[in-house]
Amino acid sequence: MAGPRVVIIGAGVVGAALADEISARGWTDVTVVDQGPLPATGGSSSHAPGLVFQTNSSKTMTEMARYTVEKFCSLDVDGQPAFLQVGGLEVATTDDRLTELARRHGWITSWGVEASLLSADECVELYPLLDPSRVLGGLLVPTDGLAKAVIAVEAQIRRATERGVRFLARHEVLDVVQEDGKVTGVLTDQGELPADIVVCCAGIWGPRIARMVGMNLPLTPLAHQLAWTGPVPALEGQTQEAVRPILRHQDADLYYRDRYDRIGIGYYGHRPMPVSADDILSVEAAQDMPSVMEFTEEDFEPAWTETRSLLPAAREAKIEEGINGLFSFTTDGLPLLGESPEVKGFWVAEAVWVTHSAGVARGVAEWLVDGYCSSYDLHECDVNRFEEHQLSPEYVLARDCQNFVEVYDILHPLQPSGAPRPIRTSPFHPRQEEKGAFFLEATGWERPQWYEANAGLVEGRSIPTPNDWAARYWSPIVGAEAQATRETVAMYDMTALKRLEVTGPGAAAFLERLTSSKVAKSVGSVTYTLLLDHDGGIRSDVTIARLARDLFQVGANGNLDLDWFTRHLPADGSAAVRDITPGTCCIGLWGPLARQVLQPLTDADFSADGLKYFRAKKAYIGSVPVTAMRLSYVGELGWELYTTADHGLKLWDTLWAAAEPLGGIVAGRGAFNSLRLEKGYRSFGTDMTYEHDPYEAGVGFAVKLDKEGGFIGQEALTRRKENVSRRLTCLTIDDPQSVVMGKEPIYDGDRPVGYVTSAAYGYTIGKGIAYAWLPAELAEPGRTLHIGYFDQRIEAQVAAEPLFDPTMSRLRG
Structure with a gap:
């Protein structure tokens, strides 16, 4: 064709x-x-x-x-x-970088590429130009090289x-x-x-x-420095373009490559040099090529000083040529x-x-x-992943330049982004600041990780301190908030989660076509369901509440869900979708005392029969109109309570006035993540993605293959159902210090067999938790495996899930 x-x-x-x-x-x-x-x-x-x-x-x-x-x-x-496969060597000159190379070795092993950690002597043997006194160790990937x-x-x-x-x-x-x-x-x-x-x-x-x-x-074009030495006497007579591995010295933002008897030096340590795409010269106007700008020697001076220290043979050469070459950076x-x-x-x-x-x-x-x-x-990588503020010129320039600066930095998975912040704040933000919230960012939202006001809860509780890496951007308050949620009641700010509204006479039929389970049920129904691609891969998991005959509210995962809905809208205009997140807010009120907090505030019936599990209703909480949905991602009795942004602060104050006398607390995302893993709830984008199908990911219950009218991905799933070769699997770790962070390799003996997705310490079950992708034959409860965490092997056991409340009695009570 x-x-x-x-x-x-x-x-x-x-x-x-x-x-x-x-x-x-x-x-x-x-x-x-x-x-x-x-x-x-x-x-x-x-x-x-x-x-x-x-x-x-x-x-x-x-x-x-x-x-x-x-x-x-x-x-x-x-x-x-087109490729010289000389291998790639990253060297460490500091203890922190040596530790980081062990983490990087874990990544590359998780993703199925051969690599090995080297001693200092092995690094020098492989790359003799190195000063032995500077190098502590290295990471070698033999299949890397020069394109x-x-x-x-x-x-x-x-x-x-x-x-x-x-x-x-x-x-x-x-x-x-x-x-x-x-x-x-x-x-x-x-x-x-x-x-x-x-x-x-x-x-x-x-x-x-x-x-x-x-x-x-x-996207911002930024200049990046590349220089070439003149002949290096120690390399005299090298007839092949490259005989040594390509080399990274990330402690100093440097990389190196051979070119016969010369050395190429790349440098990211200089100031960001952004250029507007409109200011790049045409091919005809450029002296050399449009993507090459004049070399600024003063910016390169620290790189040359460090190079002569790391590679003593370079002291006998000079920099003969250099460029500031433009490359594309994103936020x-x-x-x-x-x-x-x-x-x-x-x-x-x-x-x-x-x-x-x-x-x-x-x-x-x-x-x-x-x-x-x-x-x-x-x-x-989808270009439609961005929120609107993430496309603003100020944001793009600031974050693109930040990514240039941090390209070789050691970054923690929870490390907060830099300026511009704050960008988006929920109506609850003033109260959160009053309670000493430690904020991290989620799609621009300032989201509490824990509250210093809860520091007093730590005393008398068993909350182990994790290892150094896991203890960054962590506090024992996280554990106290998790335990208190299961003991009394807690308020969680859920505003950062994407909310879509689908309306119109064709809304029900539209959603039926896009989702894997029946959503066109009675008014007040709430359905957990999946968005699937044509190959049966999971595009997202969503909750859909039918609030009226032609009105649905979708709890989504991000802008890609909005994009997917928009692209599939019926051509006849019978359904419409819009993002209602900016004008609304949400509090998750969860815990065994949640009903004691809520019921006295309203005339609506919030008993177990008055609002059953996975049902929704409109109500007034005090003077605040809310949409209440009875569901919980922490595995406790409670509701997600939605209102418009103008009523948000009043909702917070009303609930808090009722919760505080009962010993209630406000809690952050750290506790939320721990509790959801105890309950076995998946997180799209981390635990499951486009490459996984529902049966592998353990969410096959959300698929109705016999659904009348069909849905996107149905045919492919029918074929995939009987061929499950891997599974998302729950592992537990007995050692309380051995908390892993995600993306670590899983070993069966010495054989890497999978990788960790989400992980946290389970403060109410007393074990570390790690979800991981494993071959189906290894996903048997009781089996012992090991997690490669930096330079350690941590023992872990495959466990039946959920770890907490398997009978669902606390949710349905």
């Missing part, structure tokens, strides 16, 4: 790879345009230093890097290889051309033509190219191209992939470095041709 007419903007390492991948899948009516010459177009690919380190905290990013390595190893141009980006571009251009793809050099894009909200072509300085699909792979020019369809791309350090929410047929594959280029192209090609990506979980 020729497929639809596709125009790819940008023939760098991403655009060339996408042309190759998409044409290999049968779409050959493809044209690739670039303002520069081929194969060195003048963008970031043309000057990229080519270092490919696969280790990443993101499973998806590592998998895309692994595919890039595998593909590039198979590419050459007239015998010139020859321009050769990779040319090789993929040749392959795609053989299938009929056209490549047009020196064609400047002037506009993306659209009609009735759909792309129809690309206007260049040499004429218009008709198109059904346009994919922007323009790299540092991406924001400029995206604006042509009114799309705000949160969360991840690529921007997917289709515009407003202009059908306009796609982006942006903020992609050479390391992940072929993997990204493979994923986007599958997404385009098949309608979904089967190779990777792309939810964290």
Whole structure:
């Protein structure tokens, strides 16, 4: 099949790879345009230093890097290889970095790539230029290496051309033509190219191209320094381009690579140097290439001083050349992939470095041709993941520059983001500050992790202190709040969770089509259900409350759910969806005394029969109108109480006045996470993602395969149900100090077999908890496994779940 007419903007390492991948899948009516010459177009690919380190905290990013390595190893141009697989070595010169390398070794092991931790002597043996007195140890990934980006571009251009793809050099894009909200072509300085699909792979020019369809791309080009020494006497006679591993010295924001008898030095330690995409010179105006700016020697001076210390042989050489090369940075350090929410047929594959280029192209090609990506979980890369404030120029510039500064930093999983903060605050924020809330950020919301006002609860309780890493951004108050929730009653701020409203005469039918279980039930019903992709993978888990015949409220996981709903709205306008999160707020009132707090405040019946489990009703709490839903993600009796933002503070004060005399507390997210894991509740994006199906993830109860009318993913699930080869599994840890944090490898003997998703200490069951993906045959209660935590092996047992209240008596009481 020729497929639809596709125009790819940008023939760098991403655009060339996408042309190759998409044409290999049968779409050959493809044209690739670039303002520069081929194969060195003048963008970031043309000057990229080519270092490919696969280790990443993101499973998806590592998998895309692994595919890039595998593909590039198979590419050459007239015998010139596209990849030099010399290995990748990260060295530590401080104790903190040595510990961090053990954590990184855990990531790469979790994601299935071979790696090993090395002693200082082994590092020096592998890379003799190192000063032995500086190095404490290292991490080696043998399959890392040097990508020859321009050769990779040319090789993929040749392959795609053989299938009929056209490549047009020196064609400047002037506009993306659209009609009735759909792309129809690309206007260049040499004429218009008709198109059904346009994919922007323009790299540092991406924001400029995206604006042509009114799309705000949160990407900033930033200059990054790369310098080359002159001949290094110690390397005299080196006839191969690279014989040593690529090297990272992250303690000083540096990396190194061979080039015959010279050394390339990359540096992230200088001040951020952002450049507007509109200010980048054209190919004709640039002296060298548009992505290369003048080298600023004064910024590089600390790098050169440190280099001569770490690599003493460099003292006999000089810096002969250098550039400030532009690369793309995003607010969360991840690529921007997917289709515009407003202009059908306009796609982006942006903020992609050479390391992940072929993997990204493979994923986007599958997404385009098949309608979904089967190779990777792309939810964290979807361009539609951002909240509106995350697209503001101030936010984008600040966070992109922060990510540049932190690119090699040791970052804790809970480490708060920097400025600008605060951005979003719930109506309860003044009261939370009064109670000494320690805030972390969630999609811009300031969300309490614990409250210092509860410090007095710690005394007399058994709350073990975890290991040093787990004890960061932690307080024993977290444990006290968790225990107190199960003893009395607690108020939790749930405002940060996304809330959608679906309305219209076709709302029920619309939601039935999108969800895996029946939601068009009686008014007042609340349903836990799943959004599935066409391959049966989990796109999200949501709660849907039917508040009126044509009115539903959806508890969602984020902006991608809103995007999914919006894309599938019926063409006849019979259903509409809108985000009501900013104008509403929510308090979770949970605990055995919750009914004693709530019932005296209202004339509505909140008895066990008056509002049954997973039912909703409208009521007044004092003078505050609320929507009450009887459900709980901490596993205790209680309700989620929703109201409009203007009534929020009054709701808080009303509930608190009734809860405090009963020994009630306010509690934070730390306690919430511990309690939900005791109850075995999954968290989308952490425990389960697009790559998992409901039966593997333990949420098959939310699927009704015989549902009348069918739903997206039904056919695929029918096939997948009988072939469950892995399971999300509960593990418990007896040692109270051995609290893990997530993404650690699981070992069966010496064999890595899976990885941790969510983890916390269970303060009311007295054990550490870790959920993990394991082969189905290992997910048997009672089996002993080990978790690789930094340089330790922590014993853990597979446990039956839920760990707390398996009869559900506390929830249903």
